[in-house]
Amino acid sequence: MKKLPLGKVPKDVLLNFVLKDVHCYEDVLLPPAFGEDGAVVKSKDNLIIAASDPITGASEDAGWLSVHVNANDIAVHAAYPKWYLVTLLFPPNTVREDIANVMKGIKKGLEEVRASLIGGHTEITDKVKDVVIIGAMIGEPMIPGKFITSGGAKPRDDIILTKGAGIEGTLILAVDFEKELVKKVDKSIIENAKKLRNKISVLPEIKTIIQSFDIEYIHAMHDVTEGGLLGGVHEMAYASQLGFEIYEEKIPILKETKEICKVLNLDPLKLISSGSLLIATDPTISANIVKMLKQEGINAAIIGHFIEENPGVGYLIKRNGSKEIISEPPIDELWRFLSMRSI
């Protein structure tokens, strides 16, 4: 297989490996094309939501994940992800098939969230050691003129968590450390953990909530990423300038997460968890939201509440009644684990 030269990819690679089979919905007036450096899209609303996040990795899954982490950042604002820009930086010795592979994942992710690829940049560069995928997603509100923030929580709001803590970390560990884990946990645990890729998107639960409840009662939403559940709640509290109390016993943790974290000695509450959604709602509707989500097949639980005192600082109340203070975003357990491995 022929190695590609350094620099912007040649025209034939752009046309045959990047832009081939790219689907744009009808709101894309100027789709990505050789010779065009920007895209033009038509929105239904004058509010636009935008977010950007990088992912490292050479696989189809990395491309797919780049779409979902960016789509999640849009969805938490009660918005639909619509238009995706992606910059792909490949290291030297990249071949056409490597590009096709990452693009396959991107196209799959975009199909799942119903967004269009509208632009980006693809380059082979000796400035990167691994494939780096930088996405930027643009979206529009699910309800015209309305949006939700991470910082909109109010005192006495209940905190709802969907799915469980450590979802994404459990998936990553099951995929990357399968050989090691297979000696320590049941094979079915690993197989089920790998299926967690189907839970990485928070779009399904957000669609359900926004379609079913008065948006004025949904005060804040946030997706849990680096720093895990505790990092996510801290970020919401900081942005909302509120304190919080959450209860260890109420936090749903999947069996797969529990077992894998136990054998690797990791705290699931500090484990990266794209796919877990935090929702701050008026306490009058929180139980109904949990009920509705469960009816839709999405597990959820009220894990605590926000309080007026100690803005940005909160407590994890343990099963034994002791309190752990959370005043800073914790170092993610996945980074701690990986850094121990690389010594």
Added chain:
Amino acid sequence: MKKLPLGKVPKDVLLNFVLKDVHCYEDVLLPPAFGEDGAVVKSKDNLIIAASDPITGASEDAGWLSVHVNANDIAVHAAYPKWYLVTLLFPPNTVREDIANVMKGIKKGLEEVRASLIGGHTEITDKVKDVVIIGAMIGEPMIPGKFITSGGAKPRDDIILTKGAGIEGTLILAVDFEKELVKKVDKSIIENAKKLRNKISVLPEIKTIIQSFDIEYIHAMHDVTEGGLLGGVHEMAYASQLGFEIYEEKIPILKETKEICKVLNLDPLKLISSGSLLIATDPTISANIVKMLKQEGINAAIIGHFIEENPGVGYLIKRNGSKEIISEPPIDELWRFLSMRSI
């Protein structure tokens, strides 16, 4: 100076070195903030223009340039750059001051084009060997509901070039190879070449044109980047599915570009040239556009025209009457020059 750990930058760095002194215009409803992963902006139009481009480099200038190359990609669609998302990937051993330096350039660039920083991501990662800055710019039409593309040129349209060929390459060479050049060209040439940073934005000429002429007569615009002027005209021709004829003698080339290219044995027509704008216009107004731009202090010239024959292929007609066929984007002279140096 303390090295930062790998991973997303700590909260204090985000607050004090990235987000400090970030100015958002009043159309930003949810500005970037710790704990918020997306931004919300209010547009005046239902058309949105978006583009994304990476820049490598650790300097204030690299940050500044990242804004302008992305703003140019928006401006060519007859749109104002408005909202910027930027992902900063720093290599290991980065200190806070490195981040502050790049951000200083970004803020300066944003002030110049009057755009807001609305989001992004800042991370220290061993996946990059140098600082990589990936920008995504979102904009809105200068005239509501209207936009221009690279692919809108019509047969018999005149091709106008602003400023000259090889602008950006001349600047880069003068800065990066000053010590070598100073032995071969007059010092004033180098000093003037360094001032070309003031010409990197194509926003001034585009504002002038769109404000002064009927947009229906401006059929296509494209900014010249990698592959230089010849690459830029080829891209426009390919996107418009037209052929072209351009005349070497009519192409403006600054004295600085001529001299620096001469001593380094480079072709200015294939030299990277952000800041040079290509415009395809109805021949009835092209002379007036050139006149108007000159009145505004921006040099411009009609360098040729598009033709119906040979879509995507064109000719450079040399001073001696011979024709050079352009059917592929040329390798940029800057890459050729740098790769010779690194052998």
